[in-house]
Structure formats: C-alpha cells, structure tokens
Amino acid sequence: MSEILVATGVDLSYGNQPAVLDAHLSVSVGEVVAITGQSGSGKSSLLYCLAGVLPVKRGHVRFEGRALGDLDDDEISALRRERFGFVFQYGELLPELTVEENTALPLRLAGQRKGPALAAAGKVLERLGLGELRERRPGQVSGGQSQRVAVARSLVHRPAIVFADEPTGSLDSANASAVLKEFLGLARSQGTAVILVTHDPAVAAQADTRYTMADGVLSPRGTA
Numbered sequence: 001m002s003e004i005l006v007a008t009g010v011d012l013s014y015g016n017q018p019a020v021l022d023a024h025l026s027v028s029v030g031e032v033v034a035i036t037g038q039s040g041s042g043k044s045s046l047l048y049c050l051a052g053v054l055p056v057k058r059g060h061v062r063f064e065g066r067a068l069g070d071l072d073d074d075e076i077s078a079l080r081r082e083r084f085g086f087v088f089q090y091g092e093l094l095p096e097l098t099v100e101e102n103t104a105l106p107l108r109l110a111g112q113r114k115g116p117a118l119a120a121a122g123k124v125l126e127r128l129g130l131g132e133l134r135e136r137r138p139g140q141v142s143g144g145q146s147q148r149v150a151v152a153r154s155l156v157h158r159p160a161i162v163f164a165d166e167p168t169g170s171l172d173s174a175n176a177s178a179v180l181k182e183f184l185g186l187a188r189s190q191g192t193a194v195i196l197v198t199h200d201p202a203v204a205a206q207a208d209t210r211y212t213m214a215d216g217v218l219s220p221r222g223t224a
C-alpha cells in the first residue's frame, strides 16, 4: 500500500519542555493507526504536528510526498479543509448550529452550497444512525450522540485522513465500542486513513497498526 503520511524524526517542544522526541511514523492509504499512552505522554501534541497544526521543531511530516513545513499558510489551510478530517479531544460541536449543519461544516468551508452540503451530511448521519437528530442542536443530544456527530463531521468530505483525538473518550465501554465500530466502518468503506489517539487498549485493538507513546517517545507496539 502506498504511504500518504510520513513523519521522520519529529521533535516538538513547548518552550524548553520537550513533548515529542524523534517520532517516526507512516500511514498508508486507508490504514487505521492507533496511538496509546498515558496522560501527558505527548499523544495530542504529536497529532497536532502530524496535522500541521503545530510547527515541528525538527524533522519532517510529509503528506502525499510534500513536507508540511514547505507549504504556505493558504496551502496548509486548504489541506486541512479538504484532505484532512478532525475529531478533537475537547470542544466539539458548535452550539448554535443544528446537528446537520455541524456535520455539513467541512463541506461548507470547502465552498459547497448549503443544499448539497446538508444532503451529504444527512446521508452520513443516517449511516451512523443519527438521521432523526438532524434538526436538533448539540445541547439537545446525549454525549454519545454528540461524539457520533463529531465522527460524522470528520468523514463527511471524504478526507484522505482523519486525525481523531480520543474520539470515544467520554463514553462508557459499550458506547465507545459501538461508536468506534461505526467510525472505522465508514472510514474503511470510503478509503479514509485514521490516526486514532486513545488511552483505551480495547479501542487500539481495532486498528491495523499500533504505536505507544511514553514521555514523548513513540514506539511501535511491542517494543515500548
């Protein structure tokens, strides 16, 4: 399989405090990669580097062969808007938009008209069993439902890769495994790769490839 995202020797610090040390990772088209590790080990920091949200101090992240550090602001914004999807660890849906509008957001940001964008969002919501909640606002759905909506939103524009930071973090294990199954099922069916950050070994077990992170050091699973 061909590689779409490759990180080579990535370092990140906050001031003098190192958070990611010499990380190497590669993701192929449609591959699901899990990163586990304790709180504070640097998982979110690494994810932000891989997505070009935080600039790396040393090393490179290449997406489809191009180093993120060589792209200008417009190019990196376009990539994040069109080719990447995100499920954030905190702060999910916009409270003033309906579930359907929240889900359609990546398409609207990419310039799609409202009608087709909402129609596409409706289909993904339907697929994730959320069709009936379309018109509701985030304050009117449960925690599990809102995580499903965040998952729908991350996939709606058929990105090449989704960066998912604890996408089932606030759910009990039964709900976490149901949401994860839907998430990975939909990603796999549309050929979207996923980098899945989780502290839950049962979640990581669903991935094709696993890494662990400890004190900023990323290791392939089994050698940590």
Ligand SMILES: Nc1ncnc2c1ncn2[C@@H]1O[C@H](COP(=O)(O)OP(=O)(O)OP(=O)(O)O)[C@@H](O)[C@H]1O
Residues within 6 Å of the ligand: 014, 017, 019, 037, 038, 039, 040, 041, 042, 043, 044, 045, 046, 089, 199
């Ligand atoms: N903006 C920041 N400024 C300074 N230090 C930070 C910042 N963000 C994270 N850190 C520190 O960097 C280290 C790694 O944090 P990070 O959020 O990447 O961990 P994590 O593995 O995602 O943890 P969790 O599982 O709790 O989400 C921690 O020591 C954290 O305190």
Ligand SMILES: [Mg+2]
Residues within 6 Å of the ligand: 043, 044, 045, 089, 165
């Ligand atoms: Mg984190």
